[in-house]
Amino acid sequence: MRKLIVKLFVLAVVVLALLAGAIAWVVQAPIAMRHEQVDFTISPGSSMRSAAREIAAAGAELQPWLLILLGKWMRVDTSIKAGSYEITRGITPLELLNKLTRGDVTQSELVFIEGWTFRQMRARLDAHPDLRHDTEGLPEAEIMRLIGAPESTAEGLFFPDTYYFAKRSSDVDVLTRAYRAMQHHLLREWQARAVDLPYADAYQALTMASIIEKETGRPDERPLVAGVFVNRLRQGMLLQTDPTVIYGLGESFDGNLRKRDLLADTPYNTYTRPGLPPTPIALPGLASLQAALHPPATEALYFVARGDGSSHFSPTLDEHNRAVRRFQKGGKP
Template sequence: MRRLVRQSLLLVLLLCLLLAAGLVWRVCSPISLNGARVEFTIGAGSSMRLAAHEIAAAGARIEPWLLIGLARVLRVESSIKAGSYELVRGSTMLDLLRKLTRGDVTQAELLIVEGWTFRQVRERLNAHPDLQHDTASLAESELLARLGVSEAAAEGLFFPDTYLFAKRSSDLDLLARAYRAMQAHLAREWQTRAAGLPYRDAYQALIMASIVEKETGRADERPLIAGVFVNRLRQGMLLQTDPTVIYGLGEAFDGNLRKRDLLADTPYNTYTRRGLPPTPIALPGLASLRAALHPATGEALYFVARGDGSSYFSRTLDEHEAAVDRYQKRSKP
């Protein structure tokens, strides 16, 4: 009788060892996938049970109960993090759990380009396949309210850069990051600004930076361009900059700036109104921010494009008109 009991116990123990070995083998073996990779999203507040079934439904051939049990054994059942994930061939259940508990989410990126308008930013956000489009139906004023922004217009408030984000992130979160980045850069440059600048506040410096951004793509000329506009502001002269006029025309601008456009009064027409326009006209990059707050010193009041990407700077109207005749009128067919 005792021998039979011992044999039964040994058999049960052997079965347990075989079962344990099988589970260990299953946990440590690569997970079979329906493709080269499987992408899935774990929602905020999801339980381990819900996550396991989501992963299986996405195409990872796992037994949800086994993943749940492993998480319980390792005491990480409540440590999984929300986000979008990617599982590639060769990954094991242990690898999967590490991803979930570390928050090793897949990332996408969005490039916001210097000189873009806010309309262009919204178009890019709305077209991005990896973003959650929470702002698509919002009016600009409502969007700014959601961001807690005090400015009345969104133009120029978002720093142009390449932004990495977890897939399925909210576009509102990305805009918040871009806004904070612009505020940080602007505050830093404002604190170290040159003395005697004709700006009431940092926002006016942002407006100037946006004009500089649209006037030239050459980094070495930005302080010179800013210097011209600062000199004109100090002397009470009209800025007379085409990019502000174009911005004021909006969608009516067909790519050809005409004399009648320069004479048509809008809040952004710096040929008809003195001082800075009411808002920025584009997203300035860091170089333009620095130029606006550290403009070149000198007496230049005019500049004209040479036709090779550079500009010719003049102190007097006569010199400027001669430069226009030399570089623009003679170049026309």
Template sequence: MLKLIIKLIILGLFLVVALGGGFFWLVSSPLGLSTEQVDFHITPGSSMRAAARDIADAGVAIQPWQLIVLGKLLGVEKSIKAGSYEITRGITTVELMNKLTRGDVTQTEIAFIEGWTFRQMRERLDAHPDIRHDSKGLPESEIMRLIGAPKGAAEGLFFPDTYFFAKQGKDLDLLARAYRTMQRHLSREWEARAAGLPYLDAYQALIMASIVEKETGRDQDRPLVAAVFVNRLRQGMLLQTDPTVIFGVGEKFDGNLRKSHLLTDTPYNTYIRSGLPPTPIAMPGLASLQAALHPAASQSLYFVARGDGSSQFSSTLDEHNQAVNRYQRGGKQGEQR
């Protein structure tokens, strides 16, 4: 009887070793993939079984029990991370588990450019193939509500930058990130602002920054352009800036600013209406925010484009007219302000 018990114990140990060895061999061998590279997405809250089904459906030869048992043995069955993943031929079950628990997700990116309008920003989001388009077709007010922003216009409230995200990330999450980033920058720059600026609040500074962004792409000129408009506000002069007029024309603008546009009354026509327009007209970058809140120490009230990307600044109308004549001579058409 004792000999039989010993034999059974030895047989049991042999079976355990054999099964363990077989399982180790299984999880250490390359997984079969339907293509050279397989992409799959794990949704938030997925169990190990659900994750295994998603992975198998994507074209990976794996049974749910393999991941479940391995997860239990490693103590990580509840540690998988949601996101988009990319695996290639040669990967083993153990390596796959490591990717899932590290959250080694596939990232992609999207760029929002300084000077873009909110409409252009949405067009870029809607056209991106790796984004989940939850905001497509929603009204602007609903988008702002969903990202937790106060009521009001969306224009200018998002920070232009390159944002990295996991494939199939939500467009609303990206918008919320860009909104929070702008709020951080604006708050920091507002707290450090120069004294005596003619803005009622940080939002008005953001409006000014958007005008500066659209008026020049030259970093050296931004503080000087901001100074011109700040000086005009202080003196009660009209801002007379073309980009606000163009924004007011909207999608009907064909690229040619006409005299009729300058005479048409809209909330954004700064040739007719005094003060700042009601909202920003584009997304300002950090340099334009800083210029609006730290304008140059200048008495300039006018500027004209020299034709090389830079501008000539003048303190009097006489000087400005001379500069206009100089830079328009010989076919150089300077934009005057």
């Protein structure tokens, strides 16, 4: 009897060893795939069973029961992460399961550039192939409502940066992140602002920063440009900045700013209306925000482009006129 028990025990051990070996081989054998690369998306709240079916439907010849049993055996069957995934030939069921539980999702990126308008932002969003275009065609005010912003006008309220996201993410999510990033930077700079600035609130500072962004050809001149505009506001002078006029012209601007454009009154014409325009005119970067809220002490009230990307700054109108003749009209100073 004892010999029978020993034999049965040995047989059981052998069977278990063979079973363990078979399982080890199965979970570590490469998954057959119909293509070199397979992309799939796991929706939030998906079970291991639905995830396995999604992966199989995408082109991986994986038996769903294998992933389900492996997940239960490793006690991670409820730990898979939602998102977009990418797998290539050679991946094993065990590596796939680890990928799903780590949330090793594929990412795309989208760059918003300093100086862009909201219209340019929307064009880039709508053209991105990896986004879900939930805001396409929506009015601006509705978009702001969707991202939870109290403002109804979107211009200038999104921080220019590179944003990474899982494929098939909503463009609403990207816009929300960009909006919150701008609020974060603006609030921080506003709280640390210089004293006695001529802004009623942080939004006016943002508007000034957007003008600085569009007026500046050289990064090192942002503070000087800010100093000029702050001085002009303090003295009640017109800002007289071309980028605001161009923004007010909208899509009718053909690239050539004419004298009649400078005389045509719009809410954004700072040649005809005092103070700041009603909204920002573009996306300001962090350097422009800092310049607007920490302008250097300067006596300059004017500046003119030299033609090489830099500007000449002047404290008086006479000096400014001489600089205009020298750098823009080809005359002598």
